[in-house]
Amino acid sequence: MIFKNAHIYRLTQSLDITGEQLDEFLGERAFTPCSGIRPSSFGWIPPIAQGDFVHEVSGCFLLCAKREDKVVPTSALADILNDKIERLESMESRPIRAKEKQRLKEDALAELLPRALPKSKQIFGYISTTDDLLVVDTASSPEAEMFLNCLRATLGSLKVVPPQVKSKPTDSYTHWLRSGKLPDNFSLGDQCDLIDPEDSSAVSCRRQDLNTREIRSHLDAGKICSKLSVIWHGDLKVSIDKDLVLRQIKVLSSDDSVEEDIDPIAQLDAAFVNMTLELSRFLPELFSALGGETRG
Numbered sequence: 001m002i003f004k005n006a007h008i009y010r011l012t013q014s015l016d017i018t019g020e021q022l023d024e025f026l027g028e029r030a031f032t033p034c035s036g037i038r039p040s041s042f043g044w045i046p047p048i049a050q051g052d053f054v055h056e057v058s059g060c061f062l063l064c065a066k067r068e069d070k071v072v073p074t075s076a077l078a079d080i081l082n083d084k085i086e087r088l089e090s091m092e093s094r095p096i097r098a099k100e101k102q103r104l105k106e107d108a109l110a111e112l113l114p115r116a117l118p119k120s121k122q123i124f125g126y127i128s129t130t131d132d133l134l135v136v137d138t139a140s141s142p143e144a145e146m147f148l149n150c151l152r153a154t155l156g157s158l159k160v161v162p163p164q165v166k167s168k169p170t171d172s173y174t175h176w177l178r179s180g181k182l183p184d185n186f187s188l189g190d191q192c193d194l195i196d197p198e199d200s201s202a203v204s205c206r207r208q209d210l211n212t213r214e215i216r217s218h219l220d221a222g223k224i225c226s227k228l229s230v231i232w233h234g235d236l237k238v239s240i241d242k243d244l245v246l247r248q249i250k251v252l253s254s255d256d257s258v259e260e261d262i263d264p265i266a267q268l269d270a271a272f273v274n275m276t277l278e279l280s281r282f283l284p285e286l287f288s289a290l291g292g293e294t295r296g
Contacts, residue, residue, distance in 0.1 A: 001254065002268075002275050003124065003137035006246040007144035008283065009160035010295070011132040017155075019056035026053035029154045031066040037113045040069045042150055047124060048265060057269050060276045061127045065147050070116035072109060080108040123147050126272075131280050134160055139247050163244055163283075166291030170242050173225035180211045182230070183289035189229025189237055191248075196223050232282055240286070251278070 030053070031043030047055045047064035055062040084104045085096050096104070125136040125147055134151075136144045152158040176182045177192060188210045194203040203218055210229075219225075227241040229248070239247045287293040 001249050001251050001278070002271050003135065004247075004249055005137055005139040006249060006279070007136040007138060007141065008163055008244060008246070009134040009136075009148065010163050010293075011127075011134060012159040012161055012295075014132055015127060015129055015158075019052075019054045019061060022061055023052045023054040025154050026063065029150065031068075034068050034070050034118050037110050038070075039113060040067070042067050042146055044150075044154070045122070048268065051265075055268070055272075057272050058276070059128065059130045060272070061129075062272055063125050063127070063151070065123045065125070065150060066120060067123060067143070067146065068118045068120040070113055071119050072112045072116045076112060077105070077108055080111060081105050084108060125151075126276065128276060128280065131283075133280075133283070135279065139245070141243075141245070163287060164294045165244070165287055166294055169240070169244060169290055170224050170226055172290050173228040173240075173242075174219060176228065177210060177215055177225050178219050183285075185233050185285060186289060187231045187234070189231050189239070191227075191229035191239055192225055193227035193241075194218050194223040195226050196221075198222065232285065236278060236282060238282075244286075244290075 026044040029043050031045050032041055034041045042065060044053050045064050045066045046053055047062045053063070081101075081104055084107065085101060088100070088104070089096055123136065123138050123143055123146075125134065127134050134148070136147045138144050138147070148158070148160065173192075176186075176188070180188070182188065190207050190210065192205050192210055192215070194205070194215075196202070201223075203223065205215065227239060229237065229239045231237050231252070235252050237248070237250045237252055241247070284293075
């Protein structure tokens with residue numbers, strides 16, 4: 001599975017665009033590295049080195065964004081700031097006010113940013129025009145929002161919403177754990193997060209049998225399940241949280257090995273097609289298990 005995580009968004013209006021048109025739009029917001037005192041940068045890069053900004057396979061557009069942030073060590077910033085404060089207090093023989101300290105901090109940061117080392121990360125996503133879905137491969141909600149906002153700015157408009165289901169996910173997860181009975185084709189995995197809605201006390205269970213008296217005792221004490229690992233059709237294992245964010249996606253029958261004698265683009269195409277097909281089958285069954293999807 002290419003993606004290990006998935007923030008899922010439903011397109012509320014079908015995206016009427018070709019791969020060539022989308023490639024042109026993305027090129028206008030291509031990634032540019034941080035320079036000078038610019039602390040961060042976010043833009044599009046080709047998902048395949050030296051390729052186009054869009055890799056299209058079977059009606060799905062694979063995209064890749066790059067995020068770069070300049071990392072200024074906290075200790076270095078504190079040292080320069082303290083030095084500036086001491087010098088100013090010595091020159092003017094008075095304590096420095098809070099607003100002045102903030103200005104001095106901004107000056108110190110401006111001095112350090114040009115010398116700071118950049119830290120970068122690639123974030124992949126795909127658009128399925130057939131299923132009206134946008135899927136972003138990140139476990140971080142802020143990163144998913146950055147990807148979404150950049151895509152929206154690139155296209156000028158992009159109407160999407162997280163999937164809306166009729167049943168409250170935490171109620172369903174809690175019921176599945178308590179009863180040990182899951183909808184057809186689903187079975188319990190080996191992880192869950194339990195939280196008490198009254199005092200926020202929490203229990204995280206990892207790599208253990210979830211169909212036990214110990215788990216049920218936590219539920220009887222008033223805890224609810226906010227994240228649950230499930231296995232679909234005995235092969236796709238995934239952890240699902242209360243917002244339907246998918247994490248730790250894994251095909252149990254796959255070893256994710258790379259065959260060196262196969263063309264890397266052909267290998268990517270095959271893996272991408274398999275992943276999008278798997279998610280196009282899994283997501284409707286997940287939404288159905290949660291009471292069905294509602295679309296405004």
